[in-house]
Amino acid sequence: LSKEKTVSGALAVVGALLVIGAGELADSITVSRQLDERIAQACQEATLSPASPADDLTFLRRAWLDLAGRTPPVAEVRKALTNSSTLSREKLIDQLLASPDAAKHWARLWAEYYLDERPFDAGVYNGRLLQRYLFEAFQNETPYDAVARDLLASGGASDVSGPANLLLKYEANPQRLAATVSKKFMGCTLQCAECHDHPHTHWKQQDFWGLAAFFARLRRMNPVEEPEGDQFSVVLERQRGELKVADPDGEPGEDGAQPMKTVYPRTPGGATLDLADNRRETLVAWLTRPENPYFARHFVSRTWAEFFGEDLAASLDDLGAQPSPSLSDKTASADLKGQILDLLAADFSASGYDVKRLLRVIVGSEAYQRAAAPSPGSAGSRDDAAARESLEVRCLARFPIRPLTADQLYLSVAQATGFRGDDYDRQLAEVTQEDFSYDLPGQYFGAEGLMLTRSVALLNGDYVRGAAEMAAEATRRLYGQSPGAQHIEWMFLSALGRRPSPDEMETMLNLAGHREGGLPDVAWALLNSAEFNTVH
Amino acid sequence: MSTLLARRRFLLLSLGGSIGLALSPWGRRVFGADPAAKAKACIFIYLEGGPSHIDTFDPKPGAATNGPFEAVDTKIPGVQFSQHFPKLAGVADKLAVIRSLTSKEGDHDRASVLVHTGYSPVGVLEYPSLGAIIARESTADGEAPPFVSFGATNGPGYLGPEFGPYVIEDVNNPAPNLALPEGFSEGRMAVRMKALEGLNERFGDRTRSAKANDFTRLSQRANRLRQSEAVKAYDFASEEADLWRSYGGEIDDGFARSCMMARRMVENGVRFVELRLGGWDTHADNFNQVQALAGPLDAGLSALVADLDSRGLLSQTLVVCLGEFGRTPQINGDNGRDHWSDVFSCVMAGGGLAVGQAVGASDAEGAQVKDRPVTIPDLHATLLTTLGVDPAKQYTTPDGRPIRLTNGGKTVKELVG
Numbered sequence: 001l002s003k004e005k006t007v008s009g010a011l012a013v014v015g016a017l018l019v020i021g022a023g024e025l026a027d028s029i030t031v032s033r034q035l036d037e038r039i040a041q042a043c044q045e046a047t048l049s050p051a052s053p054a055d056d057l058t059f060l061r062r063a064w065l066d067l068a069g070r071t072p073p074v075a076e077v078r079k080a081l082t083n084s085s086t087l088s089r090e091k092l093i094d095q096l097l098a099s100p101d102a103a104k105h106w107a108r109l110w111a112e113y114y115l116d117e118r119p120f121d122a123g124v125y126n127g128r129l130l131q132r133y134l135f136e137a138f139q140n141e142t143p144y145d146a147v148a149r150d151l152l153a154s155g156g157a158s159d160v161s162g163p164a165n166l167l168l169k170y171e172a173n174p175q176r177l178a179a180t181v182s183k184k185f186m187g188c189t190l191q192c193a194e195c196h197d198h199p200h201t202h203w204k205q206q207d208f209w210g211l212a213a214f215f216a217r218l219r220r221m222n223p224v225e226e227p228e229g230d231q232f233s234v235v236l237e238r239q240r241g242e243l244k245v246a247d248p249d250g251e252p253g254e255d256g257a258q259p260m261k262t263v264y265p266r267t268p269g270g271a272t273l274d275l276a277d278n279r280r281e282t283l284v285a286w287l288t289r290p291e292n293p294y295f296a297r298h299f300v301s302r303t304w305a306e307f308f309g310e311d312l313a314a315s316l317d318d319l320g321a322q323p324s325p326s327l328s329d330k331t332a333s334a335d336l337k338g339q340i341l342d343l344l345a346a347d348f349s350a351s352g353y354d355v356k357r358l359l360r361v362i363v364g365s366e367a368y369q370r371a372a373a374p375s376p377g378s379a380g381s382r383d384d385a386a387a388r389e390s391l392e393v394r395c396l397a398r399f400p401i402r403p404l405t406a407d408q409l410y411l412s413v414a415q416a417t418g419f420r421g422d423d424y425d426r427q428l429a430e431v432t433q434e435d436f437s438y439d440l441p442g443q444y445f446g447a448e449g450l451m452l453t454r455s456v457a458l459l460n461g462d463y464v465r466g467a468a469e470m471a472a473e474a475t476r477r478l479y480g481q482s483p484g485a486q487h488i489e490w491m492f493l494s495a496l497g498r499r500p501s502p503d504e505m506e507t508m509l510n511l512a513g514h515r516e517g518g519l520p521d522v523a524w525a526l527l528n529s530a531e532f533n534t535v536h
Numbered sequence: 537m538s539t540l541l542a543r544r545r546f547l548l549l550s551l552g553g554s555i556g557l558a559l560s561p562w563g564r565r566v567f568g569a570d571p572a573a574k575a576k577a578c579i580f581i582y583l584e585g586g587p588s589h590i591d592t593f594d595p596k597p598g599a600a601t602n603g604p605f606e607a608v609d610t611k612i613p614g615v616q617f618s619q620h621f622p623k624l625a626g627v628a629d630k631l632a633v634i635r636s637l638t639s640k641e642g643d644h645d646r647a648s649v650l651v652h653t654g655y656s657p658v659g660v661l662e663y664p665s666l667g668a669i670i671a672r673e674s675t676a677d678g679e680a681p682p683f684v685s686f687g688a689t690n691g692p693g694y695l696g697p698e699f700g701p702y703v704i705e706d707v708n709n710p711a712p713n714l715a716l717p718e719g720f721s722e723g724r725m726a727v728r729m730k731a732l733e734g735l736n737e738r739f740g741d742r743t744r745s746a747k748a749n750d751f752t753r754l755s756q757r758a759n760r761l762r763q764s765e766a767v768k769a770y771d772f773a774s775e776e777a778d779l780w781r782s783y784g785g786e787i788d789d790g791f792a793r794s795c796m797m798a799r800r801m802v803e804n805g806v807r808f809v810e811l812r813l814g815g816w817d818t819h820a821d822n823f824n825q826v827q828a829l830a831g832p833l834d835a836g837l838s839a840l841v842a843d844l845d846s847r848g849l850l851s852q853t854l855v856v857c858l859g860e861f862g863r864t865p866q867i868n869g870d871n872g873r874d875h876w877s878d879v880f881s882c883v884m885a886g887g888g889l890a891v892g893q894a895v896g897a898s899d900a901e902g903a904q905v906k907d908r909p910v911t912i913p914d915l916h917a918t919l920l921t922t923l924g925v926d927p928a929k930q931y932t933t934p935d936g937r938p939i940r941l942t943n944g945g946k947t948v949k950e951l952v953g
Contacts, residue, residue, distance in 0.1 A: 175819070189643050189646065191642075191643060191875075244869070245869075246866065246868060246869060248866070258869070260869075314657065314658060371743075372743045372745060373742060373743045373744050373745070374744055384936070385744070385746065386746045386934045387934060387936040389744075389745055389746060389934070390933070390934035390936075401743065401745050401747040403697075442705075443705075446688075446703055446705065451691070451697060451700045451701070451702075451703060451754075452681060452697075452700060452701070452702045452703075452754060452757060452758060452761065453701075453702055453703040453704075453705075455754040455755055455757070455758035456702075456713050456714065456758040456761060456762070457712075457713050458755075458758075459713070459755060459758045459759060459762075460713045460714065460715075460716065460758075460762060461712070461713040462713070462717075465717070501738070503738075504735070504738065507731060507734055507735075508731070511727065511728075511731045514727055516721060516723050516724035516727050517724065517727055517728070521724070521727070521728050521731070522731075524728055524732075525728060525731045525732045525735055526735070528732050528755060529732060529735045529736060529739065529751070530735075530736045530739050530740070530747060530748040530750075530751035530752070531735065531736075531739045531748075533751065534747060534751075536743060536745075536747075
């Protein structure tokens with residue numbers, strides 16, 4: 001308990017720095033600058049000069065992919081090209097955050113995270129309804145602590161209540177929900193303490209079982225079958241009942257039955273609390289209070305990973321035992337990550353868990369807006385180029401190039417070519433309702449990132465072939481049958497979000513006019529390119 | 537009685553399996569591994585979810601922790617399996633069992649990383665899986681991908697995407713997208729590839745990042761893979777119905793097919809195949825579930841060993857089968873068993889290993905290692921040694937750090953000799 005106090009004390013200090021005047025919150029841009037100061041210091045210590053800012057078109061594409069899940073439409077690219085003044089990045093970020101694309105993108109990421117699978121209607125629970133709830137939460141800017149309360153302390157029927165489907169996914173089972181809370185809301189591996197005290201951390205068995213006991217009064221009405229054949233389940237909280245677990249120290253009963261003992265709710269590493277009628281309310285209140293060292297940090301850490309490809313902390317288990325998770329790794333970059341984690345978590349909880357503000361702070365930082373290419377001053381020899389790239393990325397001196405997720409790739413191919421696959425018409429209703437109900441992207445491009453399987457699909461799959469044909473047809477309709485510079489330029493704008501360079505134009509005109517080539521071959525080359533397939 | 541039956545089944549199986557089959561093409565292949573190595577390929581069967589060691593290969597007859605399954609004798613004197621593995625019991629003279637595996641990872645994700653990479657996950661560095669290491673060590677630059685996985689698995693980590701697996705999502709359609717469409721010439725593909733390589737080169741120049749090269753190399757490998765025989769589908773049910781049946785095709789078509797395809801890939805030059813049988817996370821109703829899973833595993837693994845043997849491939853092919861951990865000796869209130877990593881088991885075959893033995897032992901309850909603890913790094917060191925790769929070898933990570941292939945693991949001498 002005293003250790004937790006140390007951590008929350010440190011958090012409070014950082015938090016105080018962010019507050020201007022009496023309880024007023026600093027602008028998100030002020031926090032972005034504080035973030036950049038820490039990074040600048042780390043770069044200086046590592047004698048790295050940070051990369052220049054990315055140009056407007058590069059930033060436009062990057063922000064669209066990371067905030068809205070797909071590449072920008074041609075019209076947006078043309079607008080940025082024709083505007084004489086520079087792009088207002090702040091305005092773009094606001095526009096994107098307010099778009100339904102962004103709500104879809106983040107709802108999909110969160111739903112998959114909470115469910116550990118692609119959301120679908122499983123009958124016993126409805127993942128898509130949970131996704132719908134998360135979509136609305138993003139659009140309505142519901143604070144994350146309220147989202148956590150909805151997800152963990154609610155109840156109801158699977159076909160009515162979106163959040164109840166999280167409880168139902170884990171069968172309203174106390175152990176499974178304790179593991180879910182610890183992993184997905186605290187970033188800890190408490191579930192290892194289910195059977196024995198955690199071998200590597202300070203977690204004890206009583207921490208796990210105490211957490212599980214908060215869910216002991218949940219009851220699930222197993223799938224109710226309607227006359228029409230559809231199913232639903234109900235989860236609700238009773239007013240009595242306690243968690244019973246096997247007692248290894250007890251005496252077996254007369255009939256040889258395993259001895260059991262009662263476990264009462266107790267927060268991990270903490271004490272028993274005064275319990276509300278709905279015990280889960282008590283748990284959520286503990287989880288989401290600003291002094292809780294796990295809740296904000298965990299959300300910040302995994303949100304960061306969506307922009308920079310890596311969590312800020314792999315696990316927060318050590319948090320209760322040490323002042324900062326960074327201390328377990330002495331490298332400068334790990335220390336930097338610990339500092340960023342503390343800073344962003346303090347601001348996130350001070351803001352009342354304002355999710356869009358957190359995204360604004362990250363995307364508004366110079367670190368996020370840097371070029372992927374190193375600074376001109378940082379010219380290493382060719383031999384150590386890879387080592388240098390790795391170091392620069394870890395110190396956030398340049399933007400890390402990341403492969404697109406299958407969803408980003410699917411939506412970006414659709415954006416670049418208008419193609420959504422042969423199944424598209426049949427599934428149109430479903431697809432437009434909630435983007436895509438099941439895993440079309442994974443089906444076409446494989447769930448994993450940059451892998452041989454995806455390369456084969458891009459290289460020779462029917463899907464990309466169809467998309468390339470459709471892009472060619474689109475340019476023919478716009479600019480006529482005979483391939484020319486306009487055709488090529490449109491393809492570059494729609495796929496890469498930029499105009500071709502003169503030598504690229506020449507190469508592609510040659511390919512389009514080649515005896516064994518054509519416009520689809522140009523589209524194919526663009527869709528297969530490293531530039532199209534990465535956030536950069 | 538059941539052992540006798542199993543032996544008879546095994547005899548039938550090896551006869552059926554050897555009729556009318558092509559000779560092994562090993563002689564024509566070139567491999568980059570140490571010529572002294574016994575194994576040229578590895579088939580890694582991952583029992584996802586963590587099977588109970590007690591209910592599979594380390595029964596505890598008479599102990600309170602044993603549960604309802606009986607133990608049966610195997611062809612290894614003094615070593616028993618659970619009653620639901622009669623076929624494996626019958627080929628146990630060709631198996632080696634480690635009964636003293638131990639680890640500290642009791643979470644599925646973390647333990648799975650450990651079992652695949654030999655390292656517990658850390659935030660700063662992603663370690664390559666065993667398959668990726670073998671791909672990296674493979675100098676053969678042919679059409680066949682060096683590393684194939686049925687379903688997603690751990691990737692190449694810091695080795696880079698080039699050494700990642702070719703993932704087969706659908707066992708009935710293992711290689712979609714390989715054949716060029718009718719009328720599409722190789723010449724046209726070559727023209728496309730040249731244009732693509734030019735684009736990537738310019739992107740690489742602009743960003744000065746190694747990532748552009750990764751893409752080009754992957755596209756080139758994908759282009760070679762199109763021409764590979766190794767991953768193409770074929771119809772087992774009609775072509776080799778008896779063999780398919782012996783692999784347990786009637787019990788679990790998917791697992792039987794993946795076992796058969798693994799054998800065929802190994803014949804065609806694939807160096808590491810991962811396949812998996814999931815569903816072992818039996819927190820409730822453990823015994824019914826284990827019994828249901830034992831059927832396909834018993835049939836598939838025993839048939840694979842026999843089939844490889846009858847084709848003369850077993851001595852060159854290392855087969856290893858394990859989950860990410862074992863399960864509690866205690867049976868919980870739901871008649872289930874929970875995660876347990878203090879002691880668990882692993883079954884191996886082929887690859888020139890010293891088979892027909894059990895290495896190490898758990899205590900009378902199956903709760904702790906009694907004799908000769910074997911860690912996951914030890915297991916990895918053993919697998920690498922068997923495959924002709926020095927486990928003490930170091931790679932350099934992109935940021936210049938030297939990392940050993942195994943995390944201090946020591947080869948299990950009883951197995952490798």
